[in-house]
Amino acid sequence: MVVDDGSALLARLELGVERGQTGDLMDLLEYHHDRLERVYSVGGLYQAVCDSEAWRAAWGEAQPLLTEFLSRWGQSRAVYDTLRSLQQGAELAPARRRLLDSLVLEMELAGVALDAESRERFRTIQAE
Known part of the structure; x- marks a missing residue:
């Protein structure tokens, strides 16, 4: 559900x-x-x-989905461009400005500026 909602937002932004x-x-x-x-x-x-067998099985199914989505989100040019436009355009309260700066930096560290092939390699490494 969390990944589905995030994917829907990501699609709307893109x-x-x-x-x-x-x-x-x-x-x-x-x-x-x-x-x-x-x-x-x-x-x-x-x-x-x-830690239990049941939890390891459940988390083993969920973790790759979350990791893959968080990588896609972190490398989304649509989200990044939206955040950058907010960062450059609006007058924001200091706390909101720090949050926005942090989100932009997080995306840059997630490889949003990489070319398509490098982004794919980065996601593969994250999933391992």
Whole structure:
């Protein structure tokens, strides 16, 4: 469900459908980013403290999906361009500016500026 919702937003951004007020768009991106990060971090924590055969099997199915989606999200030019336009355009509160700067940096570290072949290689390495 989290990956499906994020994929739908990613598709709307890539088609140029998702527009709106700066604050609204920032809230939407922040909401989806936080939701994905929360699922991934809680899953990893649970794996570390409550290890069981059933959990390993469930997490073994979910983790590759989350990792693949987070890599796609982090390398999405549509999301990156949207964040950069927000970063360059609007007057933002200091906390929101720091969040936006952090998200842009996170995407740059995820390889958003790489060429297509290098992005694919980066995603393959992330999945290992």
